[in-house]
Amino acid sequence: MSNIAPLTKGQQLIALLEAYGVDTVFGIPGVHTLELYRGLAASKIKHITPRHEQGAGFMADGYARITAKPGVCFVITGPGLTNIATAMGQALGDSIPMLVISTVNCAGTESQGCLHAMPEQASVIKPLTVASFQLNTHDHVTHTIAQVFAALSDTNGTPLGPVHLQIPLDVIGQLATEEVAKVAKRPNPADNQHSAKVLGQIHDAASIINQHSQIVILAGGGAVNVNQQLQKLANTLNAPVVTTINGRGLMAGHPLSVPASPSLNATRSLLAHADCVIALGTQMGQTDYDMDVNGKFPALKNLIRIDINPSAVNMPRQLGIHCNLLQALTYLTPLLDHKGLSASLGEARARTTRQGAFTELSRAYKQHHTFLSTITSALPETIIVGDSTQPVYGGNCYFEAPAPKTWFNSATGFGTLGYAVPAAIGAALGRRLQYNHHPVVALTGDGGLQFCLAELATAKALELPIIFIVWNNLGYGEIESSMLAEGITPIGVSPKPPKLDALAKAYNIGFAKLSSFTALTKLLKQKANITSPLLLEVNEALILPQIEPQTPF
Missing domain, CATH: 3.40.50.1220 (TPP-binding domain)
Structure with missing residues (x-):
């Protein structure tokens, strides 16, 4: 008689994720995902706890870009899934493989006022995915997960992007009726016929x-x-x-x-x-x-x-x-x-x-190019993860990153705000797995930073070598410029940012304020071997006039 306790479907799912090479998951535990965590503690998979599910999605995005592996997230029924939807939209727009695993309330309870009730949950989120699955009572977990990872593969002729798997609450804790089958080795794309x-x-x-x-x-x-x-x-x-x-x-x-x-x-x-x-x-x-x-x-x-x-x-x-x-x-x-x-x-x-x-760039964009080039010259091994902020727009028009996967941002495709900070966390975690400890730069504006302030705590908890550069123009500078260009009186574009030095102190992370552009190279070289986060404030009104554009040829 076997002394091995039977696995629940939630535990079996964790075992299969590990078998498919998943080493990191991003999520915030909730009462609806407890059965996922039952198996997680016994696995080798590292769990990262963001401060918001949108942050989890952006972290998974940054992680996937660096590792070329799907970023995996656990979210609760209802609000967990709607919170991560923005990150799924960005990943869909940029073809980034992401696996979002959520629970869902039991069938037949739609009108009972259950916790986290969300009508037609899978249908709501499906447009933000390249594939959607549900693990039902009589489904084999092994077969379902095989379908999920086939949809996440770039060798199967399917587009890359977010994949959603939802599991009803009355299924996730069921005892599995089949053993975990051996996972087939992922084919080498070059070997395919x-x-x-x-x-x-x-x-x-x-x-x-x-x-x-x-x-x-x-x-x-x-x-x-x-x-x-x-x-x-x-x-x-x-x-x-x-x-x-x-x-x-x-x-x-x-x-x-x-x-x-x-x-x-x-x-x-x-x-x-x-x-x-x-x-x-x-x-x-x-x-x-x-x-x-x-x-x-x-x-x-x-x-x-x-x-x-x-x-x-x-x-x-x-x-x-x-x-x-x-x-x-x-x-x-x-x-x-x-x-x-x-x-x-x-x-x-x-x-x-x-x-x-x-030559056809505006003077401001040429200055942004010089600013970005100064960063990569001082930190040649860095990755710059950008938000929708002015130096990023300039770099998107013209900038040569030092290597593939060292320049990406949310000012394209879906075009979200609040991306850079959590995506940089995911990128830094991906680098850490590769035993690469060079710093990652998160370039955000003071407006975009306020979408995701809390994730600074995640970076500190993980002691990640990230330099958070805040391009401070006291509001939504790019939108204000657009309004003025169209003859519109700017309204709603000046949300007052927090005192960044006090913010850094609150999160117990390092802080520096750039007072002269010439000091940037020296400061960054001093921080080339940092082992914990740094918040660097760049006041646009002070620094931009000091930047003399340098041609890249």
């Missing part, structure tokens, strides 16, 4: 590419894990590579790199004169390609688009290839023959575009 259709499309793409010489590559966030293959492709074709916001850091420092927004005139001119454009892992969304919403993005000739999102490749006037990028580039590049092209021609096109793009 291509379908005959995809192989044919890749050959068609190679044929088109080999007939042209003025080629440009667009590289988005979907390409951050194939930088080596991207460089090989670019070198083979002598093609400039334009990186989107989430693709910044790809091709860093390479003569073919164009770290400039496709919304800028110089970048659009490069694309308009290309006789073939290859788009890799980019949604080609408005916040990258038409920031000013002027509808003047040029028609692209011989557009070849490779993406794991079926909707991205099923568009008219393009050759769309529905495929994992590592698979596609591994097969495509050897089929290309551009040995007769001079490398200097591609490099000259890229250099001309970089110079033109930077």
